[in-house]
Amino acid sequence: MTAALPATERAIAAQPIGEDFSNEQKRYLEGFFAGIAAGGVTFGDIASPPSVASAPSGPSLDDLTKEERIKRELHPFDAIEQLVLDARWNAKPEPESVFRYKWNGLFWLNPVKDGYMCRLRIPGGVVKSYQLRELASITSELTSGYIQITTRNNFQIRLIEPKDCPEVLRRIQGCGLHSKGAGADNIRNITMNPCAGYDPHELIDVRPLVNELATLIIGSKEFYDLPRKFNIAYDGGGLISSVEDTNDIGASAVKITENSEGIEPGIYFRIALGGVTGHQTFASDWGVIVKPEQLNDVMVALLRVFIQFGDRTNRKKARFKYVVEDKGLDGVLVEAEKHLKFKLTRLAPDSPIQAKREFSQQGHSHVGIYPQKQEGLVYVGARVPVGQMTAKQMERIADLADSYGSGEVRLTVWQNFIIPNVKTAYAATLAKSLKKLGFPCEQSNLKSGFVACTGNKYCKFAATDTKGHAIAMMEHLDKRVKLDKPVNVHFTGCAHSCAQHFMGDIGLLGTKVKTESGEGYHITVGGGFGENRKIGRQIFSGVSFEALGETLEGMLKGYLRGRQEGETFHGFCNRHTVNELQVAFDPAA
Numbered sequence: 265m266t267a268a269l270p271a272t273e274r275a276i277a278a279q280p281i282g283e284d285f286s287n288e289q290k291r292y293l294e295g296f297f298a299g300i301a302a303g304g305v306t307f308g309d310i311a312s313p314p315s316v317a318s319a320p321s322g323p324s325l326d327d328l329t330k331e332e333r334i335k336r337e338l339h340p341f342d343a344i345e346q347l348v349l350d351a352r353w354n355a356k357p358e359p360e361s362v363f364r365y366k367w368n369g370l371f372w373l374n375p376v377k378d379g380y381m382c383r384l385r386i387p388g389g390v391v392k393s394y395q396l397r398e399l400a401s402i403t404s405e406l407t408s409g410y411i412q413i414t415t416r417n418n419f420q421i422r423l424i425e426p427k428d429c430p431e432v433l434r435r436i437q438g439c440g441l442h443s444k445g446a447g448a449d450n451i452r453n454i455t456m457n458p459c460a461g462y463d464p465h466e467l468i469d470v471r472p473l474v475n476e477l478a479t480l481i482i483g484s485k486e487f488y489d490l491p492r493k494f495n496i497a498y499d500g501g502g503l504i505s506s507v508e509d510t511n512d513i514g515a516s517a518v519k520i521t522e523n524s525e526g527i528e529p530g531i532y533f534r535i536a537l538g539g540v541t542g543h544q545t546f547a548s549d550w551g552v553i554v555k556p557e558q559l560n561d562v563m564v565a566l567l568r569v570f571i572q573f574g575d576r577t578n579r580k581k582a583r584f585k586y587v588v589e590d591k592g593l594d595g596v597l598v599e600a601e602k603h604l605k606f607k608l609t610r611l612a613p614d615s616p617i618q619a620k621r622e623f624s625q626q627g628h629s630h631v632g633i634y635p636q637k638q639e640g641l642v643y644v645g646a647r648v649p650v651g652q653m654t655a656k657q658m659e660r661i662a663d664l665a666d667s668y669g670s671g672e673v674r675l676t677v678w679q680n681f682i683i684p685n686v687k688t689a690y691a692a693t694l695a696k697s698l699k700k701l702g703f704p705c706e707q708s709n710l711k712s713g714f715v716a717c718t719g720n721k722y723c724k725f726a727a728t729d730t731k732g733h734a735i736a737m738m739e740h741l742d743k744r745v746k747l748d749k750p751v752n753v754h755f756t757g758c759a760h761s762c763a764q765h766f767m768g769d770i771g772l773l774g775t776k777v778k779t780e781s782g783e784g785y786h787i788t789v790g791g792g793f794g795e796n797r798k799i800g801r802q803i804f805s806g807v808s809f810e811a812l813g814e815t816l817e818g819m820l821k822g823y824l825r826g827r828q829e830g831e832t833f834h835g836f837c838n839r840h841t842v843n844e845l846q847v848a849f850d851p852a853a
Contacts, residue, residue, distance in 0.1 A: 323577050331449070332576045334360050335489060340367035340448070347429055354427040367450065367488060369443025370429060376724050379423040382407075382432055383446040387478035388456040388471060388498075389417025389675035391441075396662035396673060398439040404655035406432055411658060413651035415715060415763060416495070417675040418446075418453040422722050444482060449490045451481050451567070455497040457506050458630065458674040462684050464637040466502035467517040468531050468556060474498055477560050487567060491574025492582035495539075496563065503629045507677055507793050509547045510539045510764060512584040513566055515559060525615065533559050534611075537566070537596065538588035542761035544799045545585055550593055552608045565603035569596060628712035628750045630676045632705060633691045636684065642691050643674075643684040646703035649738065650716040650731040650755075651679030653702075660701055668694040679715055710745065711738050713752035713769070717762040720774075720783075726757025728774030728783040733809055740813040745820045751833045753816075755785075767791040769833045770819065771800045772812075779808040787815070789845065790837035798838060803845050818851030825853075 325333065343364040350357055357365060362372045371381040384399075399419065403411050408423040424432055436443055445451060454474050461469040477496070481487050497508035499516045508514030514536040521529050532553040539547030554562050566584075573591065575581045588596055597608060631645045653661075661681070665673050670685035681703075686694055695705040714737075717723070719730035734755045754768030765771030768791050777784035784806050791800030807815050820833075826848050827836045837845060847853075 327577045329577060329579050329582075331363060331579065334363050335449070338364065339489075340364035341485070341488065344368065350426045351428070351430050354425060356426065363448065365429075366447035367445060368433060369446035370424075370433075371447055373422070373722055373724065376720065376722055377423055379425055380429060381420055381422045381718075381722060382424055382429075382436070382443055383414070384419045384421075384436065385442040385444060385446050385453050385478075385482075386418050386675065387454045388460065388474040389453075389458055389677075390471070391419075391673050391675065393662040393665045393671040393673070395439045395441055396658050396665070398435060399441075400655040400658040400662070402432060402435050403658070409655050411653055411655065412718070413648060413653075413675050413679045413681065414453075415677050415679060415717075416453040417455050417458060417677050419675070420718075442482060445488055447493075449492055450488055451490070451494045451496060454478055454481075455495075455506050455508075455511070455677055457498075457500055457502050457504055458676040458682050459502060459504055459634075459636075459643055459684065460500055462636040462638065462641075462643055463500075463502035463504070464635060466500045466637075467519055468500045470498040470500040470515075470517070473556065473559055477563055480560070480564065486571075490567075490571060491576050492579065494567070494570065494584060503634065504676065505794055507764075507767070509536050509793060509797055510541045510767060511536075511547060512539060512570075513537060513563060514539060514547045515554075515563075518553070520553070527553070527609065527611075531556060535562065537593065538583075538585040540583050540585045541764045541766045541799070542759065543583065543585060544766055546793075546797050546799070548588065548593060550597070551610055551612075552597065553611050554608065558606065561604060561606075562600065562608070565600040566596070568603050569599045573599070628678075628707050628709070630678050630680050630682065631707045631712045633695060635688075638685070640688055641684075642686050642688050643682050644668075644686055644691055644694050644698070644705055645676075645680060645682045646695075646698045646705050647708070647712050648680050648703055649711075650714060650734050652731060657701055657703075661698075661703075664694060664697055664701075678713075680712075707750075708742070709747040709750045710742055710753075713750055714738055714755070715752070715763050715768070716755040717757050719755075719757050723757060725760060726774055727776050728755075728757050728785065728809070730755040730757045730763070730772075730774060733783075733812070737813060737816060741816060741820065744817050745824075747820065747824075749832050751820070754791075765791075766799045767793050767797075768800065769837070770816070775806060777806050777808045779810055781809050784808040785812060787819075789819070790834060792834050796834050798834070801837075801842055803842050803849070814851050815849075818853070819849040822848040822850070822853060 346361055357372055369383045373379055373381055403421050406428045407421045412420045414420055456470050456474050460471050495511040496513045497506045497511040499506040499508040501517045508516055515533040518532055518534050520527055520532055534553055535550045536547030537550050570584045573587045631647045633642050633644050635642050665671050665683050668686050668690045669683045674682040698705055714734050716730040716734040720726040752769045754763045754765045755772045756763035756765040757774040765773050771788040771791055772785040775784050775786055776782055786802055787804040788800030788802045790798055792798045823833050823836050
């Protein structure tokens, strides 16, 4: 009978009683008894196997959140077998699977819809024409036929039946893209300036850094068990910001000239930590500067600090912001240096060195025609209403990128796209074709600044139809208000603030109200980013959708009446108190 057993079991069966087991045999027995215990069976007359290693430090299993316990029962990547089984029967996922499948970028939409949303991972928002065509094909054949650009220069496709999930994942990977780690407790899509490498104003092309870190993340299981989600952005300077100060880590390129502090002149990165605008917090300057060749080492070190010290007992306190608050910026520096082979260069707050971004633009410079650093070439930015397009439109964009550019498209955090490497002589023709397709390239001080999250058509958390309402407000206001300065309007459906309403000139947070539609918004004003960074202040609460057009119209007209010469909406709002603004924005005025 022992001959039929595996080699390790035969060795144990043949072991004379009283003799010590080998290390290999001990490890086998430990695994065997651990498996029996996990199945609910105990052996009261058998002593516990000796511990090979001391128990890891940290909270006990009972103190962990439900999500942390689910991860420990089965690593989410190991749930792929269950995903395939679900597909065979077109079965709805079990509650634990709903959480685990997010590691492959799949989000179950129930109770809003019976189907999945798939979020991709597109580092820096750089996508090729052949990838667009395959995504368009996937979208038309296996989903709703629509695709959306996110606020992390990324794509989402919606309404995938369980039976089609394995095929969607296979085809996404087959065209060189990923959905791995696009949701839950992972590092989300890395963002950057959408014109990196082309912008004549940039200090440094951050594409190599973005691609290097993306490769490290994709290839390492270490970064797929964070306490909560994590956002990283690189900003190399230039015309279009990456809004890096809204991220858990934001790296901004700065130029340091000759100085008396012994710092070698050149391009460095200044790092900001702990940004979560949904929690009304921008990232704080860490007080260090980092050479480009050391930047990703620092990124990895900070990720390891978060993995070690992030709160796994309270999901509401699990973001990196709370590690920074708990340890302080200096404490985070001490812990980060434990993972580095070099010391970080500190820059005192009162240092005479001006480590600042050289060029700043707060307008809608993601829309229009702009010259590249490459002579004779321009990039053309098109406006995508609330970031949504059809599969047919995407196929046509791919054709235009091939015909007039280099077959490349860049996505922006403003839910728009850019076609680079266009010969100057062809720019007007391309812009005309894009406008005919439904994506105008003329900058609008109003329409170019609209951003909207998914909304309650597909998201169970959203209280309102943000995309539908945003489009309705675009049309309503465009007919009634003429702006000579850009205004950003952000619609978000819930407190998760995927559309970052707190940083909009006007921010709208969805809520339920007692009207015919049952949908309304709390309204904040005066938010901003970069040099104008500011958390917006709420001035109106529970404004129904039926009254929203009149309210927003009154706000914009009140600004135009009361502003000083050349004053922006942001400046106007932050020059007045909430009560003053409520009076100035009264539609009756």
